[in-house]
Amino acid sequence: MGLLKIDNVSHEFGGLRALDRVSLAIEKGEIFGLIGPNGAGKTTLFNLISGIYKPTEGQVFFKGRPIHNLAPHKISRLGVGRTFQNIRLFKKLSVVDNVKVGMHGVIIPEAADSKALGWGNKRKIEQRADELLNLVGLYEKRMEYAESLAYGEQRRLEIARALARNPCLLLLDEPAAGMNNREKEELMQLVGDIRDMGITILLVEHDMNVVMNVCDRIAVLDYGKKIAEGDPVSIRNDARVIQSYLGVGA
Numbered sequence: 739m740g741l742l743k744i745d746n747v748s749h750e751f752g753g754l755r756a757l758d759r760v761s762l763a764i765e766k767g768e769i770f771g772l773i774g775p776n777g778a779g780k781t782t783l784f785n786l787i788s789g790i791y792k793p794t795e796g797q798v799f800f801k802g803r804p805i806h807n808l809a810p811h812k813i814s815r816l817g818v819g820r821t822f823q824n825i826r827l828f829k830k831l832s833v834v835d836n837v838k839v840g841m842h843g844v845i846i847p848e849a850a851d852s853k854a855l856g857w858g859n860k861r862k863i864e865q866r867a868d869e870l871l872n873l874v875g876l877y878e879k880r881m882e883y884a885e886s887l888a889y890g891e892q893r894r895l896e897i898a899r900a901l902a903r904n905p906c907l908l909l910l911d912e913p914a915a916g917m918n919n920r921e922k923e924e925l926m927q928l929v930g931d932i933r934d935m936g937i938t939i940l941l942v943e944h945d946m947n948v949v950m951n952v953c954d955r956i957a958v959l960d961y962g963k964k965i966a967e968g969d970p971v972s973i974r975n976d977a978r979v980i981q982s983y984l985g986v987g988a
């Protein structure tokens with residue numbers, strides 16, 4: 739069984755069917771892309787996986803366990819981390835404090851006694867925060883205000899904060915939005931590094947260069963329905979995907 743299984747899930751807002759019987763299975767260690775036109779239902783699916791919405795029908799399983807009726811904090815504790823389309827940092831906190839906030843109440847595996855850490859275990863929290871800032875290339879800026887970072891750096895800080903909860907599945911909602919080409923290159927490298935740490939990634943992204951380069955498999959949504967699923971080459975050549983989303987010449 740996959741790490742994440744979405745089984746015939748639908749979601750309605752009033753009369754609007756934002757998701758219509760979508761099924762997906764994401765395997766451990768994959769980088770899985772979710773693409774589709776604006777309003778296709780991608781963020782709604784993220785919100786269902788992370789417990790912000792409950793499905794109108796269908797089920798979501800994580801590590802074989804049903805999670806579609808759990809509260810967001812419980813799903814997060816089970817190992818599902820996420821970032822948001824609109825950056826949600828604490829602007830007036832330092833870079834390192836933004837990561838530490840993400841760590842509150844988290845079990846750090848290397849901790850000798852493996853107890854959940856509150857604010858008490860300062861040294862281990864600081865070590866872990868520094869490791870994560872090194873990973874995302876922000877260690878040198880650890881004492882700066884989050885708001886002083888460039889846009890691409892803020893997005894990387896959001897990823898570090900999500901990683902602070904030790905997820906085994908990370909949901910990234912449009913991580914390349916607003917990034918310049920250099921920042922996108924760095925992001926692609928980072929996504930690969932995160933996977934190499936053993937973390938499975940589900941990525942919503944409009945930048946096709948990023949999607950096609952980093953994803954092992956891709957699913958395409960259109961008007962709430964899954965219209966295609968496969969590797970990047972098959973998705974790029976899928977007539978229905980070209981017609982509804984990629985356009986000719988993509």
Ligand SMILES: Nc1ncnc2c1ncn2[C@@H]1O[C@H](COP(=O)(O)OP(=O)(O)OP(=O)(O)O)[C@@H](O)[C@H]1O
Nearest residue numbers: 751754756774775776777778779780781782783823
């Ligand atoms: N809270 C809400 N209340 C009512 N309708 C909503 C709500 N959130 C999303 N929708 C509608 O559900 C549909 C799917 O929206 P969703 O945000 O999931 O699409 P998306 O694929 O993430 O789009 P984008 O690429 O623009 O982020 C859209 O028609 C949207 O207008």
